[in-house]
Amino acid sequence: MADVIKKATRESYGEALAALADKYPNLVVLDADLAAATKTGVFKKACPERFFDCGIAEANMMGVAAGLAASGKIPFASTFAMFAAGRAYEIVRNSIGYPHLNVKIGATHAGISVGEDGATHQCNEDIALMRTIPGMTIINPADDVEAKAAIEAAINFDGPVYLRFGRLAAPIFNDAGTYKFELGKGIILREGKDVTIIASGLMVSEAVEAAKQLESDGIDARVINIHTIKPIDKDIIVKAASETGLIVTVEEHSVIGGLGSAVADVVTESKPVPVVKIGVNDEYGHSGPAAELLKEFGLCADNIAATVKKAMANK
Amino acid sequence: MDATTRKQLQATACKVRMGVIEGTFNAKSGHPGGSMSISDLLTYLYFAKMHVDPQNPDMADRDRLVLSKGHCAPALYSVLAQRGFFPYDELKSLRHIGAMLQGHPCIHIPGVDMSSGSLGQGISTACGMALAGKLDNAAYKVYAVLGDGEIEEGQVWEAAMFAAHYKLDNLIAIVDNNGLQIDGPITEVCSPEPITDKFAAFGWHVITMDAHDFDSIDAAFNEAETIVGKPVAIIQKSTKGKGVSFMENQVGWHGKAPNKEEYDKAMAELTAQLSELEG
Known part of the structure; x- marks a missing residue:
């Protein structure tokens, strides 16, 4: 990159x-x-x-x-x-x-x-x-x-x-010439059938990178960018749950109440499948260079890929 | 102010107070004390000062009022009903399930310019309206009505600083200085005094008036209109529960509804006052 x-x-x-x-x-x-x-x-x-x-x-x-x-x-x-x-x-x-x-x-x-x-x-x-x-x-x-x-x-x-x-x-991974923003609509950045990684904000490009890593391990991961967290795109989430049977969410936010919770709300009501949340785990951050902090808190492609593999093993 | 106008305003204010009693009695809750202390003020503003049209409550060039001390909604609703924004009978379903009149002001009610009730916030929203008026070179005025206990909220002083900095001379804040808040006299709870000095120190033009004397009210607002380059704070010396003998200056009537016996007694007193004014 x-x-x-x-x-x-x-x-x-x-x-x-x-x-x-x-x-x-x-x-x-x-x-x-x-x-x-x-x-x-x-x-x-x-x-x-x-x-x-x-x-x-x-x-x-x-x-x-x-x-x-x-x-x-x-x-x-x-x-x-x-x-x-x-x-x-x-x-x-x-x-x-x-x-x-x-x-x-x-x-x-x-x-x-x-x-x-x-x-x-x-x-x-x-x-x-x-x-x-x-x-x-x-x-x-x-x-x-x-x-x-x-x-x-x-x-x-x-x-x-x-x-x-x-x-x-x-x-910057979106193309300014062709990108269309639709309020409340998620974007499938990569099709996949084994697992769906749903990410938002800074974590979207990390999720795409993780999917590339997983490909070499034989795991076909779908990646969805949820830019609108509320109202959330229920259809794209339910479809992903139905078609891939496993969802991993990634956000630079607490795992309590953020994207992962919003996705889990949809999944538990409409198509229950396991949802594994990657985010900040009920703790405060601390000082340090941003890139190092993101790695430390697992908000990086390597940890996303590792978490997906572990979740796949339990699927 | 001529004698006829004064008498008409006094009679209307009396009807507004009856609406406060009607509303809080039927609601079995609400805040009559502070509603009664601003009844003359709101009557004056809506009947003698503000440019409003009950048939067109959202007209762009209307004067605006934010009841920052939103718990005194019964007085605002009562004056809006008297002014023709909605039928008087709405007051009887105040705070009921499915009613239009919510416990605190809601922007969706005809004539209500801003939702309010969480103390300290209305003065900020009024600043925003006044700033919009400046941006649009509009002639409208924005009135914000605050409680003297309410100004203990820090946000009030953030707004006071903002209004002076941006020279919002189309903003008039009225502090209802009845001296009582839920836990007791303001000077004993956590004193916001000296109120006039504080607003002056924040760069406001400060006027004091007698909240229950329409000549004093008229003089204060006429002076306020002459002020250029500064927001105006009018500190109104008022009596909590004004107009009903057993409610006056009683902190217990801050947030308590009259029972049937008290309702009858209050209405009888106000009816007698009205008869005298209209007689």
């Missing part, structure tokens, strides 16, 4: 907002003193009159976003996932979710790939928290192409959307 171009989806976020500023005059961007990190600074430079820094006050920022949306604007409230979903959870629930307002939450620095900042800033719980809010759409894009398409799709969707972006540069 030496020639693969990489870009962090937070970069995609800032670039997409700036690129879409003229097309969507109601687009307004809020940040909480992290514009340099969330990359909304790119939008600020392109469109300063529609950028508002709320200072280090995430609760108020979410409320301001709600009020803007109630008055016809399309606000993107931007901060780290830890503060967007964690600190401001109750404001997101009551001021945005309950009135079902058209607020887009741009949450960057999700997961342990935040790296050196350590556990306080590594949010592995945001998907679980946001899933509990009725009517909340959750999108976790896998690469630059998907992230940019998801942002425009979120603008054109009327309702609250939580967009999850990463700090770490991710391989």
Whole structure:
């Protein structure tokens, strides 16, 4: 993969907002003193009159976003996932979710790939928290192409959307010319009949890599990219359960309440087959380079392949 | 304010209070005390100040009101019913299963501009509306009604900082300073005083008014309209439970519904006040 171009989806976020500023005059961007990190600074430079820094006050920022949306604007409230979903959870629930307002939450620095900042800033719980809010759409894009398409799709969707972006540069594997983002629709990246690996966000390219490794071991793994975690694509999951009889989920998030739980909810109701979850196992992260942390926590192709082989043996 | 207008507002406020009693009695729950302390304020705003149209509750250029102290929804619902946004009888099914009128304000109710109730959040949503008004060069005003206990929430001061920073002079926050919160007097629970100094220090223009004197209310809002470049905080000195003798200044009436005997007594008092005003 030496020639693969990489870009962090937070970069995609800032670039997409700036690129879409003229097309969507109601687009307004809020940040909480992290514009340099969330990359909304790119939008600020392109469109300063529609950028508002709320200072280090995430609760108020979410409320301001709600009020803007109630008055016809399309606000993107931007901060780290830890503060967007964690600190401001109750404001997101009551001021945005309950009135079902058209607020887009741009949450960057999700997961342990935040790296050196350590556990306080590594949010592995945001998907679980946001899933509990009725009517909340959750999108976790896998690469630059998907992230940019998801942002425009979120603008054109009327309702609250939580967009999850990463700090770490991710391989760009989608083709910008042909890629189509469909809200709520999973994407089969690779057909397979023995097992299905369902991944999201940064883990999608690792899942594809794992499937290649498994091929050499004679295991034919299907790979599905679930970019929209809520509402989740039930059809693609049930079909995979029926046709492959075993599902392994991979996410840069707690195994409690995230993609794996969402997939298991569908499978247990409609087509019970074993679901093995790879993610952060009910523990905090810690400081270190992102790539090393991902390996340590098993969020890498090697561990995905090993987990699939073990699950296949028990199938 | 001329005498006729004053008397009309007083009579309407009395009917609004009757609606509060009607609603909380039928709901067997709710918050009459703080609803009664803002009944004059809401009557003034919806009948003498705000540009609203009951036939077109979502019109773009309307003035907006966020009841940040959302537990006082009975007063908001009652004034909206009096103003013609929905029938008075809706108040009788307040908080019932399947009813339109939820325990706390819900944006889907005609005339309600924002869901609220979790304290400290309404002032932020009001800031967002005021900011949208600035972006659109719209003439509308945004009113946020807060409790004096509510301002113990830290988010209120995040919003206070934001509103001053962005010079939201189309935002008017009214703090209902009745001095009582659930656990007792605000000065004993965890004092938010000095309230006027705090808002002034955050860069707001601060006005105090008598919450139960329409001339004082009118003067405060007329002054507020002259302020440029700053948000305005109106601290209204009020009486919790105002209008019903046995509810006035009683912390126990914060979140308790009247029983049948209390309902009859309260309605009799308010009916007598109304007869005097209309007589």
